[in-house]
Amino acid sequence: MTSDDEPGSQQPDGPSGPARRSRRAGRTSQSYDFRARFGDPESTERREGLREPVRRERRVPGRDRLTVRELMEQMGVENQPTPPQSAPPQSPPSPSAPAQSPPPPRPGPPPGQRPPAPGPRAQRPPEQPPADVTQALPPVADTPPPVDLSEAATAERAQRESRGQVPSPPPLPARGPAEPTAEPAVPAGDSAAGQAPEGPAEAGEPEAAAAAPRRPRRPLEPTPDLTDAFKRARAKRRRQSRTARTPGKGRKAAVRSTGRVLVALACVLTLVGTGYMWNLKRGWNGSWNNVAAVDGNDPNIRDKNAQYGDETYLIVGTDSRSGKNAKLGGGDTTTIEGIRADTILLVNIPADRSRVVAVSWPRDLQVDRPECQDWDPETGDYGTDLPAATGVKINSVYAEGGPTCLVKTLTQMSGLNINHFIAMDFEGFEKVVNEIGGVNVCSTVPLYDYELGYILRKAGTKKLTGRRALNYVRARNISAEGNGDYGRIKRQQLFMSSLLRSTLSSDVLSNPNKLNKIVKTFITYSTVDRVDTDSLIQLADSMQGVEAGRVTFLTIPTSGTTEDGENNEIPRTDDIDAIFDAIIDDKPLPGEKKETSPEKSGESSTAEAPATSAAKAPASTGKTEATAQYPTNVSVRVLNGSGESGVATAVMNTLISSGFNVPGVADASNKRSDTVVRYGAGEKDSAATLAAMFPGARIQEDRTVKAGVEIILGSDFAGTSSISSPPDPGSTVSVGQLPKVDNSSDLPNDLSVTNAGDTTCT
Structure with a gap:
């Protein structure tokens, strides 16, 4: 082993322990005078003749220790008061660290002289110490107890300390220039950075050592206990090794593993699709235009218990001429004021979701209006009381009393518990049809309206979009039909039937992007009450499997028009009561497709609709x-x-x-x-x-x-x-x-x- 203090070395070793006197220390003739041979100990000048100390002169821990005062006297440092410092925890010397030479011996008096008697030192005025003079040294800790350095004990101690790690304290505030910091002395054999190792204070150390300032570091997370995981992994490896030795089992295990992967992939795709629809639904909620309309406590509701679970929607198409609606034909706000109900449809879906019945109301039907309140269509607010009136057109009820008054009127005539309301104007209808992609209609004759012009120039089937679709459902003066509003109602029912069939059979419901556009357009251009995304999705889920043949459109029957110049359609009240009694009691309606019994699994699920084929002639009684x-x-x-x-x-x-x-x-x-x-x-x-x-x-x-x-x-x-x-x-x-x-x-x-x-x- 070669010392760094031999000739040619770049740097002398620093002091590593107390000086030890040689065997010739008591001789006077040829004593080993350190000062005479090497000069002043504070000098850093390189001198020839340095030798590596022999083994017996090397530092032995715990033997002939110097006090801090003696060490400071040897180094020529004045005894100045210093703040107490805590010693860093001692660690065993690294094997890679170079050997440390013992410090020079304490200088003594010249030969033949006695050391002076101790006396009080003269106090010097305080002055700024030089940069290379140590201000304070930490006290030397007591000898630590022996540590078990075996492999098992070391591994157990490292694991315990790793689990017990806690986040580092926040960084200490910066000291001012007037506050000198006392850094503990670090031996040269420590880390390259020259810093003492950080970690929790060992048992037996002073509390000051644990509270010593440390450089902030990123918190360390405790190491998890992986003992059980290791046991399971070893057991799995043993099972796999046994399976590999058994013919055929490895292939089966691979098939099972592949199956699990496919199932997991299907679950992930399902969650992705569900998340996408959930995001769409979250975007739809909160965007509805709401208005007060529905009253679930109306005394005119007939047999409310029999309607428990039913969903009844009042759908109104308005003839507003404000905004862009004026550009769609039929006049503007200067010729037609306010907003009237141009199309009224009352849709009932029973609790068992076995069918859908939609009842159309003629816009000129004569009704008795109950007491209501004035309605402002621009703001949607209700104002002063509106007295009851008899013999008025049903479309004026909406114009004067708004959605609430129309719901009251239809409730007293039908007895249905109307629990949902939807209204849409011309512009909204046109845009929704465009988003759907158009609707196919069919006519045996060309259709021409003297106000709107040609609806269909040729007989046959035609897909209508936008303006042409709107004109098809709103035209009232087509000479080929000759029945005014009833021909228009029939066209509306045919249009909605075709729309329903195309929606059920096309990719609308399975195309999230297209469905999202349709729903957003519908929400933008509609006004609703007690309608939201969740209720519509639940309704759609509950009606899965309902075919178009189970959807029936009826028209309120009338018995001619009045002769008072108003030409109001006179309602047949007895027949109207019979219609809604059948709806409330879930009785069969004309034109419905009948469901066959489940035993006939090989046949079609529905019978031929009576409305689409001629009924057989009954046997005559004579x-x-x-x-x-x-x-x-x-x-x-x-x-x-x-x-x-x-x-x-x-x-x-x-x-x-x-x-x-x-x-x-x-x-x-x-x-x-x-x-x-x-x-x-x-x-x-x-x-x-x-x-x-x-x-x-x-x-x-x-x-x-x-x-x-x-x-x-x-x-x-x-x-x-x-x-x-x-x-x-x-x-x-x-x-x-x-x-x-x-x-x-x-x-x-x-x-x-x-x-x-x-x-x-x-």
């Missing part, structure tokens, strides 16, 4: 005789059950020319293959008189016919040329008789019905 009546005493309603357009109107004109009273025509609730004349109490002779004019026609008693008789033209009708002249009054006529109609409800025969699953071009 002939019956009656007395012919005067045509002027017979009131006849003509219903078209043949499916051919214009037949009822042609028959009406023929009967009027023969003297019959014809109050109106309509489509039959169900299509038929035969022609039948139905009658009520006391009208058998009138029915036989009319049936005698139509070849093959039979009569049938029906309690739903309240006045006069009704003729339902079937597909066997051969045209007006086959109609004969009326029989002579008072004569006896013989016609076929059908059994009495067995109706479980009082639904009339002339309900205008549209089934959403009907693809017939009409």
Whole structure:
């Protein structure tokens, strides 16, 4: 081992311990005078003749220690008061550190002289010490107890200390220039940075040592206990080694592992999709335009317990001409003021979600308005009281009393518990249709409106978007239809049926981006009450599997118009009550597709819709005789059950020319293959008189016919040329008789019905 203090070394070793006297220290003739040979100890000048101390002269820990005062006297430092310092914890010397030479011996008096007697030192005025003079030295700690340095003890101690680590304290505030800092002396054999190792204070050290300032460091996290994990890993490796030695098991294990990976991937994709929809839903919520409309405590709600779980929506299409709506045709705010209900649709979904029934209300229907409040459509606020009124148009109820008043009016007429409200104007309808991508419609004739122009220039199927789709559902003056608002209602029902079919069969529901655009557009241009994203999603989930054939559109029946110049449509209150009684009681409705029993799994899930195919002619009970009546005493309603357009109107004109009273025509609730004349109490002779004019026609008693008789033209009708002249009054006529109609409800025969699953071009 070579000392760094030999000739040619770059730096002398520093003091590493107390001086040890040699064996010749007591001799006077040839004593080992350190000062005479090496000069002043403070000098750093390199001198020749330095030697490496022998083993016996090296430092032995704990032997002949010097006090701090003696060490300071040897170094020529004055005894100045210094703040107490704590000694850093001692650590065993590193094996890689160079050997340390012992410090020079304490200088003594010249030979032959006695050391001077100790006396009080002269006090010097305080002065700034030089930069290379140590100001204070920490006290030397007591000898630490012996430490077990075996491999097992060291590993256990390192693991325990690692788990017990705590975050470092925050950095100490910077000291001012007037506060000298006392750094503990660090031996040269320590770390390259020249700093004492940091860590928790060992047991037995003074508290001051633990509180000594330390450089801030990033907190260390405790090392987790991985003992159990190591045991499981070793056991798994043993199992895998046994499996590898067994033929076939390794392949099965790989298959199981692959299956788990695929399942995990499916779960991740499901979570990603769910998260995407959740983000969409979160964006939709809070964006709705709300208005007060619904009143769940209305006393006019009929049998509220029977409607528990039902969802009833009032959907209103408004004819506002404000803003961009004026550019869509039909006038502006200078010609049409306010906002009226142009389309009114009451949609009921029963609690079992087995069907959907939508009832259309004519915009000119005459109603009695209850007491309401004035409504400001610009702000959506309600103001002063609005007194009740009778005989007003239903579209004016919305214009004057707003959504709340319209809900009250329809509740007292229908008895339904209306719990949702939606309103949308022309512009919103156009934009929603554009986002959907258009809707296919079909007509057997071209459609022309004298206010809006051509709706369809050619007969057949056409996809409509934007403005053309809007004109299709709002046109009221199409000469080819000849029935005003009822033709418009029929087109609206056909349009919504096609829209429903295309939505269910296309990629709208499975395309999140497209669905997001549609919903956002709908929210932007609609006004709602008790409608939010969660309720709509729950409703859509509960209606999974409902086919378009289970969606039925009905129209409120009327009995002509008033003669007071207002031309209001007169409602048939008894038939309206029968319609909503059937809806509340979940009774079958005309035109619905019937569900087949689950046992017929090999057949279609739905039966053929009565509205799309002719019903079979019932068996006749034989002939019956009656007395012919005067045509002027017979009131006849003509219903078209043949499916051919214009037949009822042609028959009406023929009967009027023969003297019959014809109050109106309509489509039959169900299509038929035969022609039948139905009658009520006391009208058998009138029915036989009319049936005698139509070849093959039979009569049938029906309690739903309240006045006069009704003729339902079937597909066997051969045209007006086959109609004969009326029989002579008072004569006896013989016609076929059908059994009495067995109706479980009082639904009339002339309900205008549209089934959403009907693809017939009409």
